[in-house]
Amino acid sequence: MQKIAELIKKEAESLLKENKVTAVWAWQPGEFYYDNSPVCFTAPEQLDKLVYNEFCPSNLGKYLMAGSKKNETMAVFAKPCDTYGINQLIKDHRIKRELITVIGIPCSGMIDIKKIKNQGVKGIISVSVSGDDVIVTTAYGDKNFKKSEVLLAKCMSCKGSDYMIADKELGEKMEVKCQKLNPEDGVKKLEAMTSQERFAFWQQELSKCIRCNACRDICPACSCEQCIFDNQEAAVAGKASANTAEEQMFHIIRAYHVAGRCVGCGECARVCPQGIQLGLLNTKFAKDINEFYGKYQPGADDDSKAPLVDYKFDDVEPTISAKGVR
Amino acid sequence: MQVNEKEQAAEIVRRSGTDISKCMQCGKCTAACPAGYKMDIQPHRVVWELINEHVDVLQKAVTPWKCLSCFACAERCPRGVSPAALIESVRLSIIRQQGENCITVEEIPAYIDEKMPQQAIVAAFRKYNK
Amino acid sequence: MQKIGVFVCWCGSNIAATVDVAKVIESVKAIPDVAFASDYRYMCSEGGQDLMQNAIREHGLTRVVVCACSPRMHEATFRKAAEAAGLNPFLLEIANIREQCSWVHKDKEVGTEKAIALAKAAIAKVRFNSPLQAGQSEVVKRALVIGGGIAGIQTALDIAEAGYKVDLVEKKPSIGGRMSQLDKTFPTLDCSACILTPKMVDVAAHPNVTIYTYSEIEKVSGYVGQFEVDIRKRARSVKADLCTGCGVCQDKCPSKKTPNEFNQGLDNRSAIYITFAQAVPKVPVIDREHCLKFQTGKCGICEKVCPSKAIDYTQEDEIITQKYGAIVLATGFETIDLTKFGEYQYGKSKDVITSLEFERLTNAAGPTEGHLQRMSDGKQPKHIVFVSCVGSRDVSGRGKEYCSKICCMYTAKQAMLTREKYPDTDVTVFYIDVRTPGKGFDEFYRRAVEEYNVHYIKGQVGKILEQGDHLLVYASDALSNSHISLEADMVVLATAIQPSQDAKKLATMLTASIDNNNFFTEAHAKLRPVESPTAGVFLSGVCQGPKDVPETVSQAGAAAVKVLGILSKDTLATNPCVASCNERICSGCLACENVCPYGAIGGEEKTVINLNGKREQRVVSVVNEALCQGCGACTVACPCGAMDLNGFSNKQITAEVDAIC
Amino acid sequence: MLESEACENTNYNPLIVAFCCNWCSYAGADGAGTARKSYPANIKIIKVPCSCRVNPLFVLRAFLRGADGVILCGCHPGDCHYTSGNYYTRRRMKLLMSTLSYLGIEDGRMRVEWVSAAEGNKFSETMNSFAETIKSLGENVKLRDLRCKK
């Protein structure tokens, strides 16, 4: 990863120096080794702060929206999974393709610091990663982990090393090495439960929600100028979920609004401060769409018709599948 | 037990499961009936008699005993009426009123013979056990 | 604060018998914003409208709710009345307490409770109604008539006579339709061709009429006043402008084994053919499926013999795109398929025929030149049995539930004509009921019985068997309670009629609705019988329901008048209930554009004032109000609620939901 | 008393919201009225221009506010007055229903039916059968916002 970080720095430097772009979106280090945050560089001398390691999960695509409105030229570094979100934003006319330079950067999977901390690790001073080995130095001593076991959930269901959009690719493509997860497995498990069990599951899960909107604000498909839940005119606006029904309403509608547009990046679940398994909802829509209307991967291109704004004459009828009610 | 023709007619129609109000007396059933030439009351007329609650005349007629239950009448009826079912129902009303043909559970063993299909025994029992 | 007026109609006892009107009034009066509430025996009457208008003026009402019959009945009436009193007509809502309340509930308590709930919902909605102004859209002064039978011809002629352009589209190579196949017409026994052909010539010669024969409708878009239609003019393979209609080509054509559709397949025709002698246009077509030139590449005789060099094998289908202000459907009928009626031996015995075939058989221009003879052996039949209601009034699934209406009369006609021409032929008619409501109809039927000794038997035919060169007919005589059998030489089946197969396809293209039997639905069964529910689309002839010739002609004229009502206007008021986009919120994702069936939405890069009150440039959706028809598909596709629908806004519907729940 | 109204006299009265498109189903409902084909009074109809105007939000809102069942009626596929509106409805509602089921909401609380203007009979039959289903499912407690209704 270190080598790629160097390549990124060089690329950013030449883009800014040659005035090809006015801004470059990348990551900068935080207080600890693991809390890198997105940053916008506008001058070559700022670039010594640029970082790229196993703790850069954020998709930078959404940050291009503001500059796009001002007709700024921008470059963005994008991991393979990030390119889906960028395509979706282009398709939704939220960023202008002609203004942006997408530079594909390889990724071998991002580490989930929560997985490490959940194993009782506290007082982290530094983290070093080499190959599959992760050594965490803490105030209480060193701890060793296997990278393949502490990857972010979204990386364990990595869609592959190809870029859906890239003006340039840096370095060699990398694979995520781990026990792969199929996001649909979780959905299938829930589907196999009884209606009562599912309701209990979701009630427990959604009642954790504090309506901080992090899931929405990080989502590359949630790019509305004003979210309907913030629109006082829309009769659904609410700052807090007063009860189960309202929580359900928020999450159903949010999942519904991104249905057929959700690229499956898994960021919503990653950023949820309450650890709600939001992927189970979005993946359900994706699974249904694939089953009912044929396979569709949002963000794989920037011009296909999304399933919910399309139809076929012989689409499946909305009849009830369950026994005994019809 | 039915006391008057009106109730009897209603019972016959109910048992047949057919909706006689749909009949428009077109005579298609009669025209289609292979046994019609032997009947004194033609199939469409059977329906008509029931509409008018004339049970007595039906019970005394030969028609119930000439019907082959081929259901050609029902098959051809443009309105979904089944004269055959009505005739079968009339037949039952006669049999049940007579009483002598009734069968009791105790009597069954005597009738059973090895070759008789089980289903026939059950069907007969259902039919005559009244 | 709104001042809402609520008016509750009794509709005589239609509403008042099931709904306690006084209680409704009392309940709505307790709702905030309701400034006035009153009831009236008939709100739609002048007195009722006066009541509403006076209340609007005296109480300064800002919104009105009328609790009455379906808005489909009188919404327009009440809106007009409100407008006359100075209120924007779109500030009025109807609570449907008749069709959807008093007529479906019997218990007064239940009905009253529901009426109150419906009134509350309407009040909740009307609070958010906004005044709307209807826009204007231009009217294209040209009409399209689809179907070139007597219905279409009459409609086209009437429109053309009034001075407007009409295009008449016919699927077959000639106009004329079913009527051109008939021999005589009841009850006057005029020769059908004699009264039809002059009309065909008239319509063809009329300077305002353009006829497209051998043509079909390919695509329809647009709306009343502004329909755009693609007509596929199929390749005739004959140049119409050169052809003189001499008929040499069809005489010389070596391929002569194609069933002749015009004669219901009773004889054969050549591959190049003129439908019938009086065809308009009298230009042959090449049936490419049966033409040797097209199938094998060899032949080309017609081209050689044509004296005017009119044959053109290279002709291709042509698409004509034309704009129209109104469209008339006159697609007519066909007889039903009899394969499910095996008992009649139709298709097995050549001597069992349909009445339409009988018409051709007795027509002087038909396959036998008008001589009544059996198709099996050419002998004149000595005993003919007519069977009525074949497939009509049939709910078994084999036929049609409705009465085909014309069979009783044409059967009487055919029976009578047979007896007249061949007095030695016995005629028996089996019937269920003989229905003769019409001017001179019953007299006609009685003549058949009394003067011509046609033997009418109430009963039906159950089975027909071929026995030697006879047909053995098993039937019933319902009145004598007997089962009969008789010998016949010919059986004529009065086959049920059904709408043309094209009706369904056209209904979809025109978004005109059809009923379960594929007859086009009229906008109102009694009061708008020639209008479809789709504005600007009218109905003429049997495509709307079974009719005889005089009825068809009068409906055709009525449809023409309705068309003229549109064409005589320069502009039409457009439906103001169209989509509108809140540019401040719109993110420009254009999901709306993708779902709009009318192409009424497009993305435009615009400078807009954003939610922070600042100017910024971004793509937003823009609705073309002239094209928008107000379906609302876009409003749901829009995730942020920027797209809304006038008259059915998110707020209005939500308010209704809240009021009901 | 009509059969469908007889059930209204028992204790549980399900509240049902029916969204009907103006051109087919609302006309179908009128047809049911004209033909005096009864259905339970607790079914309240909201008119929309086309079934595609019905936002899943409205459906959820109805449930949230206490509806026990929501039924959406539109023109038969292929017969939409607006050509294609109900095709979108079909996809939207299919997904919504699937998700509601996935969230553990009883199947059958929501239904989509195609009822044409000529099908007054079908309208009434559909409403009777839907009311029956909702009755057997009992009160909607899972999607209801219980505030103010306690």
Add this chain to the structure above:
Amino acid sequence: MLKINKAKWAELFAALSAQGTLYLPAEVDGKVDFTVWQDGTEVNLQATQTAKSIKNVFFPQIENLLDFKTDGLKLSVEQRMLPEEDTIAFGVRGCDVCSFEVLDKVFLKEPVDAFYKARREHCTIVSLACSAPDETCFCDTFAIDATNPGGDVTTWLVGDDLFWQANTDKGKELTEKIQALLAEGDEAGVNAQQKATKEIMAKLPLADFKIDPKIPAEQEKVFNSAIWKQLSDSCLSCCACTYVCPTCHCYDVRDFEIDNKVERFRCWDSCMCKDFTKMAAVNPRVSRLERFRQRYMHKLVYFPENNEGTFACVGCGRCLQKCPVSLNIVKVAKALGVAKDV
């Protein structure tokens, strides 16, 4: 000093619970949060931090204030009862204990928030000293002694013993009620643990983090600093930081209306939201930069200015853990500290 052995904790919790509703850190669904204790609750005294702060107990996310009802044109109002049940908050860390000082300054000042006051008065706080601080902890920055966290009662967990020391009258009263369960304990273990904990804290990355005194002092310069742009560029405008923060206290008042009944409730709000303070027509801070700046200016500049130098931050580190894009008060304060224009 008193103590109680692990073996008797169940009895302790039962006894405390008899005195009032007992909130303590417990593990539910893999997450530790303040939970009402019941028999069988999975108490977790090891976790450094609960996911949500103790704020939720005193200032819940949703609180009904009153109901009103219309009958025809008549309106009747029904006040909600003040929460008057006795509660005990057990296992509160030093940072969270100090968060009350911040909230008290807001809610107990005129006009007094009756709901908060009632909850506060009916609650006895039993704190728990930290023995295993995390890298995100920086309470020391605000002179909070995590090893001696205060409250009505302070407790220390040393080995299997929980040491107990009442600090206030309220604390003493509670101690008397459960006296029978407590034994005399020796302070030596506690002292040793305090020393060890401080040594660990010195090793952590934020050990030396101090808020530059020029930040609260140079209000105008800080406000106008160019650094805000770069910092706020990557903020998502979500309010995860606000809702996990123990000292953030903004709320919105809303009505829930059905038919003729209205429930008026308050719910948390965040200055990071676009629709903050919409009730006053508009949110004056239209850009993300302004909203972002507001939150930190409030915590680091305005609040200390109005409250004798108290920062509206207690160094709990929750925002460091929960921000989706790793923005936090430490990053902001450090950036401002080194900014040339401040």
